[in-house]
Every structure is written in C-alpha cells, then in structure tokens.
Amino acid sequence: MAFFYYSLFATLCWVGVIIYLLINGRKMAPLDLQAAAEVEPSVAIIIAVRNEEADLEKALQSVCKLNYANYRIVVLNDRSTDGTAAILETFTGKYQNLSVTHITELPYGWLGKNHALYQGYLNSTEEWLLFTDADVEFHPDALSKAVGYATRNRIDHLCILPEVISRSEMLNAMLGTFTMLFTLQFRPWASSNPKSKASIGIGAFNLVRREAYEQAGTHQQIKLRPDDDLKLGQMIKAAGLKQHVLIGKGYIGLEWYHNVQQFVNGLMKNSFAVADYSVLKTIGGIILILILIALPVPLMLLFGTKTEQGMACLILIFQSIYMTSPVLPNKWWHALMIPFAGLLMAYISARSAFITLKQGGIYWRDSFYSLDMLKGKV
Structure with missing residues (x-):
C-alpha cells in the first residue's frame, strides 16, 4: 500500500510540475x-x-x-x-x-x-x-x-x-532534464x-x-x-x-559541452557553489532528485501493479510533452532518459561536494581557492 501512495504522490507531482512549467514557460x-x-x-x-x-x-x-x-x-x-x-x-x-x-x-x-x-x-x-x-x-x-x-x-x-x-x-537528452531542474x-x-x-x-x-x-x-x-x-x-x-x-x-x-563527460566535469566545478557550499542543501537536493526524478518511473514500471504502471505511463506522457516545448532543443523520447539524467545530477552534486570538502576548496583555471576564501571567511 505504501508503494501505491508513493506512486500516486510521484504522479501528482509530475503532472503538476509539467503543467506549472508549461504555463509559466509561456x-x-x-x-x-x-x-x-x-x-x-x-x-x-x-x-x-x-x-x-x-x-x-x-x-x-x-x-x-x-x-x-x-x-x-x-x-x-x-x-x-x-x-x-x-x-x-x-x-x-x-x-x-x-x-x-x-x-x-x-x-x-x-x-x-x-x-x-x-x-x-x-x-x-x-x-x-x-x-x-x-x-x-x-x-x-x-x-x-x-x-x-x-x-x-x-x-x-x-x-x-x-x-x-x-x-x-545523449547529452541533448541530459540537457532537457538539466533545463527542467534549472527552471524549477x-x-x-x-x-x-x-x-x-x-x-x-x-x-x-x-x-x-x-x-x-x-x-x-x-x-x-x-x-x-x-x-x-x-x-x-x-x-x-x-x-x-x-x-x-x-x-x-x-x-x-x-x-x-561536446559530450556527457565534459558536461559532468563542467558542472562539478560549481554545483556545490550553487548550493552555497552547504552540505545540508546538497543532501536535501540529492534526496529530492532521487525520490522524485530518478526512481519513480523505473520502480513503478518494474515492480508496480497495472495501476501503478499506468501512472508511470501517464508521467512519461507529460514528460514527453514538456520535452517538445519551445524552450528545449529536445525530442519527445528524451523523456525516457530523465531517470538516468536524474541519477547523473545526483552524482554530480554529491561528487562536487565531496571533492570540494576533501581538498578544502576548488581548482579554477589552474588556481586553488580554499573553502574559507570562497565563503568569504578570509
């Protein structure tokens, strides 16, 4: 029963988000x-x-x-x-x-x-x-x-x-999800x-x-x-x-960027900065991405009942409509890549925070900047 309510929640969220984006995009x-x-x-x-x-x-x-x-x-x-x-x-x-x-x-x-x-x-x-x-x-x-x-x-x-x-x-498909998260x-x-x-x-x-x-x-x-x-x-x-x-x-x-690897490396440089170098913000963002973007459709299609699989199909329909909106250079089938793109975004956020914390700052154009300096503490 809990999985049904999770599926219903994810479906309502996705339908609401897509309608919200399409209306405001105009x-x-x-x-x-x-x-x-x-x-x-x-x-x-x-x-x-x-x-x-x-x-x-x-x-x-x-x-x-x-x-x-x-x-x-x-x-x-x-x-x-x-x-x-x-x-x-x-x-x-x-x-x-x-x-x-x-x-x-x-x-x-x-x-x-x-x-x-x-x-x-x-x-x-x-x-x-x-x-x-x-x-x-x-x-x-x-x-x-x-x-x-x-x-x-x-x-x-x-x-x-x-x-x-x-x-x-492949990168064009990733950019659709990135644009969606950016605009949200x-x-x-x-x-x-x-x-x-x-x-x-x-x-x-x-x-x-x-x-x-x-x-x-x-x-x-x-x-x-x-x-x-x-x-x-x-x-x-x-x-x-x-x-x-x-x-x-x-x-x-x-x-x-020319390919997915460049995209990952590029975003990794400033993802933690966008979260204001906050570990809590980063963790919260990763959890939301996993629960609402990366996991719902695959879990519903693989492990759900016919009702839950139908919900997954409804999510895919709305995602496909969004992918053909004027803001994006994408195609409807790029919606199928949203779960993978969500996992990739979560990985980028996590690794960006991990690397920055591990080395105590960032390397930017061959120069090192400490985390204290970036936060304005020195």
Whole structure:
C-alpha cells in the first residue's frame, strides 16, 4: 500500500510540475518576435576568453557582424596558453570596433573570469554592458532586438536563455532534464516580478545598464563566485532594479559541452557553489532528485501493479510533452532518459561536494581557492 501512495504522490507531482512549467514557460517571450531598436544606445560587448581556440573564431565572427551601429567589442584574454592570442590578433586587424586586453596576472581574491569581466567594465564607457561567453553565436539581429526590448520596457537587466545544442544526442537528452531542474529552481519567468525573490542571470547573455551594474556593486561583490552569472542577476534584483528574461532560440546559441563527460566535469566545478557550499542543501537536493526524478518511473514500471504502471505511463506522457516545448532543443523520447539524467545530477552534486570538502576548496583555471576564501571567511 505504501508503494501505491508513493506512486500516486510521484504522479501528482509530475503532472503538476509539467503543467506549472508549461504555463509559466509561456510567460517568457521569444526574442525573435521583438522589434529592433529604433534608437541605438552605445553597447560594450564584454567577452572573457581563456584557451578558447576551438570555438572562438566562429563565435567572434558572429559578434563582429551584428546589425547594430553603436557597439564595441571588448575582449579580455585571461592568460591563455593556446592559440587564442593569435586568433584575436587576426580579428583586431580586421575590425576597428574590437579591442583586446591581455591579462597576464590574476590578483589575489579573484576568480579569473570574474576579474576579466570586471576589467572589461573598467575598459569601457558605454551606456550598456553585455557580458557574454567566448563560445556564444549571435544572429545578426540579436543585439538590436534585445536592446530594443530593454529600452522600450525600461528595464535594467535583460537575460536571454540561449539555444543550447550538442553534437552528442545523449547529452541533448541530459540537457532537457538539466533545463527542467534549472527552471524549477530559479523560476526565470518570475524574475520580472518585483514582489518575487526569483532572479536570473545567464552567462551567455547578461545585458545590463551601466548605472544598474554599478548600483548593484559590479563583479567586485562576486569576486570568488564560480556561478558569477547567477549571482550577478541576484545582485541586480536585490538592488531593486528591473529584470526580464527572453527565449533566444534561433538568435543566441552555443554548444555548451561536446559530450556527457565534459558536461559532468563542467558542472562539478560549481554545483556545490550553487548550493552555497552547504552540505545540508546538497543532501536535501540529492534526496529530492532521487525520490522524485530518478526512481519513480523505473520502480513503478518494474515492480508496480497495472495501476501503478499506468501512472508511470501517464508521467512519461507529460514528460514527453514538456520535452517538445519551445524552450528545449529536445525530442519527445528524451523523456525516457530523465531517470538516468536524474541519477547523473545526483552524482554530480554529491561528487562536487565531496571533492570540494576533501581538498578544502576548488581548482579554477589552474588556481586553488580554499573553502574559507570562497565563503568569504578570509
């Protein structure tokens, strides 16, 4: 009888969650439906790069060909040791609105990327700052539409959810579950509500008014946060500033990781940070993932009665509907991978916490940061 009630609880949770996500997902408008900017205020596109030779050239080409008259590209080469500097040199010779600053030393108490982005701010004077990553590709009209939306709606901070794709079909299936968990945790649609505590920050596209960035405290307030994009959004919202989010499918895109192994290694670096380095939060999150995401459908199908197996099928139907929603690049059958993805997320959270605690901190871009330093105790 207990298993029946567990199955019923899991089914009601899943049906409720999917309906909740689908309804609220519609509150986030797509970028492609927005009108271009009528007036073009100055924009500095700030990109921190480190050993990015694999993706940099293609991404920079897209940034250099934006249909926007009043923008400048500020690239911070953060101690790269590969061919990044040579690639950047070819671009500076072709595009007058692109400048490169080579960073050779990292000051104490900073993560490399955060320091580089802050240097980009110091090396700019533009009215708007767009913090983005070195592997993000832009549609030519992306910036104009984004700035147009931001200025018409008089907002201080605009995030755009990128279209994340991978050459690995297995990873694409994992990304669907990751996106679901991300949206459940951060509720990006609620970030525009001043009465809500929800906030959002997206590393691929954080467009913020210069005055708002300064009022929020700049990257100086988040020097040691691996999740700097999320924390930037949190700072801006906490300062009482206006924040919105749009869906960038077809306009902002990137291949986040090439395969599942890269995905696991990448998330492992900052999963514990997202939990504020709290063991209790981490354990609680892992338990919820196992009970509600990884285990219900397999257990119900393998050990359940016909009624419980029917509940499992109902869960799969709703999961499949979600996987085909506009926010995701996935296919309906990726719902079948949700249990495995849940196990993988639980493993990432557990191992991230274990490794961080065991070594007493994290290694980030070849530098070690103690846990006390990351928590601001030293």
